[in-house]
Each structure stands twice: as structure tokens, then as C-alpha cells.
Amino acid sequence: MKLLLALASGSSEALLDFARRLVRTPSLSGHEGEVAAMVAAEMRSLGYDEVWRDRSGNVIGRLKGSGTGRSVMLNGHMDHVDPGPPAAWAHPPYEGHLAEGRLHGRATADMKGALAAQVYSVAVLKQAGLQPSGDVLVTAVVQEETGGLGTQCLLEEGLRADCAIVGEATSLQLMRGHRGRLELLVDVAGCSVHASTPERGANPHFSVARFVERLRGLDLPRDADFGGSSVAPTLVVSDQTAGNVTPGRLTLHLDYRTVPAEDAASVTARLQHVLEECLVDGCTGKVEVELQRMVTYTGMERVMPNVFPAYRLDPGEPLLDRARGALVELTGMTPPEVGVWRFSTDGGYLMRAGIPVLGYGPGEEDLVHTTRESIAVDDLVQGAAGYAALCLALSQPDTGS
Secondary structure, three states: OHHHHHHHHHOHHHHHHHHHHHHOOOOEOOOOHHHHHHHHHHHHHOOOOEEEEOOOOOEEEEEOOOOOOOOEEEEEEOOEOOOOOHHHOOOOOOOOOEEOOEEEOOOHHHHHHHHHHHHHHHHHHHHHOOOOOOOEEEEEEOOOOOOOHHHHHHHHOOOOOOEEEEOOOOOOOEEEEEOEEEEEEEEEEOEOOEOOOHHHOEOHHHHHHHHHHHHHOOOOOEEOOOEEOEEEEEEEEEOOOOOOEOOOEEEEEEEEEEOOOOOHHHHHHHHHHHHHHHOOOOOEEEEEEOEEEEEOOOOOEEEEEOEEOOEEOOOOOHHHHHHHHHHHHHHOOOOOOEEEEOOOOOHHHHHHOOOOEEEOOOOOHHHOOOOOOEEEHHHHHHHHHHHHHHHHHHHOOOOOO
């Protein structure tokens, strides 16, 4: 395993160059085409056995295994969130600034750094002359940030693996799950009138205010691994733009984080009951999952519910023991910690399809989606070696007793 780290170090200049080129190429959700072309070209230049794109624009590269063991999917996404005002950054977000051993910019930690490391892990295996027991599939997907369309499309088209590694930021530790996420809309309708005569109408603000206050003390499900569910009011949208008119309709957005025992139907039913207890002045209201229309850079269109499933891998899962052992052998250091993410990933979709999912990636979770986003170059190198080591270990067939 130490050989893998030495080979990744020897490829560090090319790996860093690729990561910087990815960061310097904006790829907001729905606009990943240029990055997809770069990923596909890099895979071909590194000698992947197969490289192709699906109808949504995902890029898939395959390294063929010996066929005696498990196939392993490395899952990463090409899109990123908006960087916001450039003035808020110490360095321009798309510059790919390199300083003091860190690559700075939007998507360095979430997750173009990890994606570059995943792509180069195959090169490390090939240079080492090591063939995994099963195929390795490196999947660079679209529109993870806006609902996971890319990974869902992979699964719809029948792509499967015996296990998967999601490359979101873990500080090179291991993750075994996360809470799910629902984007909910609370729609409250009243009667709009001139603000000088509010008694003639039904102002939905008062019903919404009562509902928001009830959310503070809501008894939410608890969970031993994830702490529990949470709900956060985020946006309020009015059907009026004038300050002297009461609204006829308000829409409140909720970010609801689920534990594995919950699903969208049970959550919306419970919140609907709470809302009905908060409606006053003849207002009516409904709680539902937001539907969003997504268009990929290839032109594929889809309307999908804004739902990320929760997932949990059992702490006694043998794949976790294999992964820990492989990383210890790679680095010679103490076994990595095994935890859970605070945010949601495409891992929930993979797990729902019957694919056991581990999380492993370079980058610190607390820098994701911030203007301080950056990643250590040493972690990129170790991440590439780590992915290679994990593919070798996880692909090994089970031994009989």
C-alpha cells in the first residue's frame, strides 16, 4: 500500500494541475459541460478502459477488474454552489490560487479536489500494476447541489456497483451516513386588501407567524447516530410587491433534515396537522415537498421532488473494517475515525438502490460552501492514494470459513 502513496506523490504535479483547471472552470448546476469534457479527456489520457457520458451528461470511466470480486463506484459531482460576491473572497473564487500548500477557490473542497483525486486514483493503480478484483467505476455526476439528478440518472440507466465511495469532504476520515433533506413549501392563502383597512381581509402573515413559533418547540424524532431531525425556516415569498397591500398568499420555505426512520409523507402529514392548528382569520394552508424543474447541460429536462434520502451503514459492516485496515496500511498511522456527515449527499440514493456506501474524501467539512473554501495539496495526494487503496481492499472477494 505504501507504493500507492509514493506513486500518488510522483503524480502530484499533474493531479494539482488538473484540480486547478477544474476550479478555474465554473460549473454551476446545469452548466457542467466544459468540466465534463475536461474530466472525460483526463480519463482517456490516463488510460481508462472505457469512458462515456450518459444522457444527463454524467461522465463515467471504468477500470476493468479481474472479475473475481466486488465492483467499486467512486462517486463525485462536477457542479458547485454560486460563489457569491467575489469581494467576499480573499482570492478570486475561480482563480485556483495556490498559497502555503493549499488550493483556494469555489469547489476546491466541494468537490473538485476530491473529484480530481478520484480520477487520478485509477492512474495510481495502473502505475502500480495492480488490478482490482472487481471493476472500478469513477462517476462524475451533474446537479448534485440541486437535488442529485445525476446520480439518480445513473441508477435509472442501470449502472450498479457492489459498493460505493462518495467523495464529499471528510478530512480523509470515513463516514457511514447522514441525515436526509426535504425542501418543504408551506403555502398559506388569505385575502389581500389595502393595508389601510386590514380588517377587510385575511392576512396570512399571522398564520405563518404562529406556525413558525410552533416550530421552535416541536418535538422532533431523535436518533442515536444523527442526534435527531431539525427544521429551519429559510425563505418567505409574498404574492405582493407593494408595501401598502396585505398579501393574499405567503409561501414559507422549510429546510427539514430527516433521520432514517422518517420519510417525506410522514413529515408533511405531521407539519400539515401543525399548520392547521395555526391558521386564523379564515386562512387556508398546505404543506408539500417542493418540486423543481431541472435542465442538464445536455438538454435533458426533469421535474423532481427536492428530496435527499437519509442513509446509515451499520457500524459493524465488514466493508468499514476493510476500509479502515486499508487506510492504516497506506499511511502507517492510527485507524481513521468513522463518523457521519452533517450535510446530505448522493449516498442516500445509492444506498436506497442497494449499494453500500462509505464516505471518504480530502477537504474539511467546515469550509464547504464558504468563502474560505480551500483544500490542502497534501490531502489531494493522499486522497488519490486512499481511493486507490480502498478500491483494492473493497473489491476483494469475501473469503469463506
